[in-house]
Amino acid sequence: MFGSAARTTIVDRRRMLHLAAATVAFAAAACGGNAPHRIQLGSGLAGGLFHEFGNTLAEAAERSPTVRITPVPTAGSVKNLEMLASGGLDAALTLGDTAVATGTRGLAVGRLYETYIHLAVPIDSPVQHIGELRGARVDVGVAGSGAALTAERLFRTAGLELGIDITVYHRELSEAAAALASRTVDAIVWGAGVPTPGIAAPASIRLLDLGDWVQPIREQFGYPYDRVPVPANTYPGVAGFETVGVPVLILVTPDIADSIVVALAELLLHHSGTLVPERARGLQFFDRRWLVNTGSIPLHAAAASYYRSQHG
Numbered sequence: 639m640f641g642s643a644a645r646t647t648i649v650d651r652r653r654m655l656h657l658a659a660a661t662v663a664f665a666a667a668a669c670g671g672n673a674p675h676r677i678q679l680g681s682g683l684a685g686g687l688f689h690e691f692g693n694t695l696a697e698a699a700e701r702s703p704t705v706r707i708t709p710v711p712t713a714g715s716v717k718n719l720e721m722l723a724s725g726g727l728d729a730a731l732t733l734g735d736t737a738v739a740t741g742t743r744g745l746a747v748g749r750l751y752e753t754y755i756h757l758a759v760p761i762d763s764p765v766q767h768i769g770e771l772r773g774a775r776v777d778v779g780v781a782g783s784g785a786a787l788t789a790e791r792l793f794r795t796a797g798l799e800l801g802i803d804i805t806v807y808h809r810e811l812s813e814a815a816a817a818l819a820s821r822t823v824d825a826i827v828w829g830a831g832v833p834t835p836g837i838a839a840p841a842s843i844r845l846l847d848l849g850d851w852v853q854p855i856r857e858q859f860g861y862p863y864d865r866v867p868v869p870a871n872t873y874p875g876v877a878g879f880e881t882v883g884v885p886v887l888i889l890v891t892p893d894i895a896d897s898i899v900v901a902l903a904e905l906l907l908h909h910s911g912t913l914v915p916e917r918a919r920g921l922q923f924f925d926r927r928w929l930v931n932t933g934s935i936p937l938h939a940a941a942a943s944y945y946r947s948q949h950g
Contacts, residue, residue, distance in 0.1 A: 674704055675706070677705065677728035679696070679731070680710050681710060681711055681731055685811065692710075704901035713782030714780060715783060716787065728891060728894060733753055735788055736784040747937075752886070753829040754831065754882075755827065757825060757845065758827075763824065765825065773804070777814040777826045778807070780808055792855060815836065832873075866880065866881060900944045
């Protein structure tokens with residue numbers, strides 16, 4: 639009797655252990671299957687719109703059951719695309735013209751917002767047009783940023799070669815603005831939303847109208863730059879002007895899982911109202927037509943399919 643009871647107890651214990659192990663395995667599998675995707679997103683330098691948008695997107699992702707985003711601060715578009723190509727990032731923010739110029743293999747999940755190119759000189763500068771900057775000292779932004787590439791194209795369109803016709807500096811915007819204020823440079827260029835925080839306009843600088851240069855830069859470089867208006871008093875006391883607009887895209891690696899792409903597309907589409915930074919609202923917006931307008935950079939098939947499923 640005792641031996642039989644002992645054997646029964648041993649069998650029951652084994653069954654309980656097997657059941658417990660199976661339960662743990664099932665729970666682990668279930669948690670793994672439902673765990674949100676985690677991605678590394680190349681953003682930008684602190685204080686810039688790439689950095690701000692990357693953080694805003696990550697915050698929105700915290701409320702999503704499908705994806706979590708870790709923003710990775712970088713110098714900007716060029717660096718992001720390099721890291722995307724090398725496998726250091728899963729996704730990247732980039733200016734559209736930079737993406738085309740670098741021949742990236744990345745695929746777009748969507749078009750996000752517009753970057754406005756600003757060209758500023760001291761308020762008492764005699765310069766009225768970009769072509770009058772020959773021989774000047776110009777800060778074009780951090781090396782590796784998309785805005786620096788666009789600035790170079792803009793100057794070349796005006797017949798000015800960087801390093802030959804103008805002396806070039808590469809600083810973060812706050813440092814460049816300080817250099818302009820101290821007259822150690824004659825002009826600065828930056829790309830951002832409008833208004834750009836921390837820019838003392840019109841107290842000490844004047845922003846040049848670049849609207850007439852949009853068509854020439856399109857023709858010279860074959861990229862469909864936008865001619866975008868900056869309404870009067872966007873910068874207090876400054877009359878309205880026009881400038882070069884460059885779309886911002888979010889790209890992913892070609893081999894990324896479709897489920898991650900769909901998670902990102904869902905985030906962009908259904909959280910669009912919270913993704914545009916407060917200071918850019920009224921000038922920037924998302925909708926389906928905007929998201930899918932990625933130009934010559936192909937929209938990832940999974941993103942395209944998802945957008946169609948949501949809007950027919």
